[in-house]
Amino acid sequence: MSDRDRKSKKPNFRRGGGKGPERSGDFGRRPARQSRDASPDGPVILYGWHTVAAALANPERQIRKLWLTENAARRLADDNIQLQVAPEIVRPEVIDRRLGPDAVHQGLLAEAEPLPSPDIDTLAQEGIVLVLDQITDPHNVGAIMRSAAAFAVKAIVTTARHSPEATGVLAKSASGALELVPMVTVSNLARALNEMNDQGFMTVGLDSAGSENLGTIALQQPLALVLGAEGKGLRQLTRETCSVVARLDMPGEIKSLNVSNAAVLALYIGASKLGLMG
Numbered sequence: 001m002s003d004r005d006r007k008s009k010k011p012n013f014r015r016g017g018g019k020g021p022e023r024s025g026d027f028g029r030r031p032a033r034q035s036r037d038a039s040p041d042g043p044v045i046l047y048g049w050h051t052v053a054a055a056l057a058n059p060e061r062q063i064r065k066l067w068l069t070e071n072a073a074r075r076l077a078d079d080n081i082q083l084q085v086a087p088e089i090v091r092p093e094v095i096d097r098r099l100g101p102d103a104v105h106q107g108l109l110a111e112a113e114p115l116p117s118p119d120i121d122t123l124a125q126e127g128i129v130l131v132l133d134q135i136t137d138p139h140n141v142g143a144i145m146r147s148a149a150a151f152a153v154k155a156i157v158t159t160a161r162h163s164p165e166a167t168g169v170l171a172k173s174a175s176g177a178l179e180l181v182p183m184v185t186v187s188n189l190a191r192a193l194n195e196m197n198d199q200g201f202m203t204v205g206l207d208s209a210g211s212e213n214l215g216t217i218a219l220q221q222p223l224a225l226v227l228g229a230e231g232k233g234l235r236q237l238t239r240e241t242c243s244v245v246a247r248l249d250m251p252g253e254i255k256s257l258n259v260s261n262a263a264v265l266a267l268y269i270g271a272s273k274l275g276l277m278g
Contacts, residue, residue, distance in 0.1 A: 043111040044167045046178075047099060049075075052108040054176030056081050061179060062113040067095060072107030104172070114166075118182050120192050124154040124222065125200060128270050131157040131226040133189055133238045135259055138164035140230065142173020143260035149177035151267040152276070157184045157192060157224075193241040196224055205242035206266055207234050208256060214246040214266060219273045225266050230259055 043064055046055050053076070055061045066087040068076070073089060095109045123129055130153055135141055141164055148156055163185075164170050171178050186192040193203050202219060205226040226242055228234035239245055248257065248265055257265065271277050 044114055044171070045099075046110040046112055046167070046171050047095070047103060047105040047108060048172045048175070049106045049108060050176040051171050051174070051178070052110050053079070053081055054179040055110060055112055056084060058115075058179040060115055064111040064113065066111075067098075067109040069095070069107030115178070115183075117184055118155065120157065120184055120186060120195050121199070123184070123196070123199070123201075126221050127152065127154045127223070127276065128267065128274070129153065129155050129157060129196075129201070129222065129224045130263065130267075131189070131193065131196075131203070131224050132159070132163065133226060133234055134159055134162035134229045134232075135227065136162060136164060137230055137259075138168070138170035139173050140258070140260045142170040142175075142177075144227070144263045145170075145174040145177040145181055147260070147264045147267060149174075149180040151271050153181055153267070154222075155182040155184050157186060157189075157196075159189050160185050160187050162229075189235075190237045190241045193224075193226070193238065197241070197243060202244075203242045204270075205234050205239050205245040206248065206262060207239060207245050208247055210245040210247035212244065212246050213249045214269050215249065215273075217244065217246055219270055221274055223270055223274065225263075225270060227259055227263055227266070 046052050049072075052066075055063065056076070063084040066083065066085050067090050068087045069092050070089055073087060076083065092105075092107055095105050095107065096103070098109060099105055128151065130144065130148055132141065132144070135144070135158075141158075145156060166174075166178055166183060196203055199222075201222045201224045203224045203226060204214070204217070204219070205228075206214065207228065226234065226238060228238070234242075234245070248262060250257075
């Protein structure tokens with residue numbers, strides 16, 4: 001059941017009161033301006049300590065409603081985190097009923113407005129941008145966003161279709177990174193990559209069949225690292241549009257990585273070669 005479906009089936013709050021299987025990405029050698037994260041049918045759902053605390057600290061994030069347990073409210077006050085709206089204090093099981101028993105909410109749940117998204121032609125002409133080619137697993141996308149924040153990635157470009165909404169599970173997996181890394185949503189990824197090529201980006205697709213090892217390529221800024229969907233990898237048109245297609249060579253017996261792990265490795269290699277680690 002999706003987050004949206006779960007949300008529609010749960011009652012509204014009153015006072016007092018799973019991840020589907022995904023195949024891993026395979027990146028080793030084989031032996032337009034719009035709201036960036038909201039469903040048009042409802043608000044962005046944010047839960048968990050880092051996710052909600054980061055949203056409350058983001059002046060661009062407008063909080064509609066906020067539900068807190070007494071312990072969570074006390075912790076926010078102790079950390080001097082200002083609340084945008086008056087919270088509703090509830091027991092943990094009230095939030096459990098809204099999110100489901102498997103959600104680790106830590107006593108915080110917020111409904112929020114979506115964040116603005118930059119246009120593709122306003123991307124910074126420096127550093128690294130990540131491009132996601134129809135990666136559908138919200139856990140993986142959230143983990144990629146968290147790594148992107150750690151490596152000071154300038155933006156993440158993703159497709160309007162065949163990509164998870166930046167709400168619920170994805171937001172929790174991102175652990176606050178939604179507030180730190182701009183997301184650009186495009187309708188046609190190949191067209192967007194062509195625009196980035198015209199802007200001077202070096203667009204590097206990551207694929208197990210890449211002709212070169214990413215670690216041996218002379219990289220340059222601005223750099224766009226393009227990652228493909230779990231199991232399927234880069235689509236053919238995406239691969240053809242990239243400046244170069246590279247692989248990640250590894251010394252062990254297993255030669256492929258989950259897409260979120262591949263993103264971390266590629267970011268480390270890219271940031272190191274570009275001198276961004278200092």
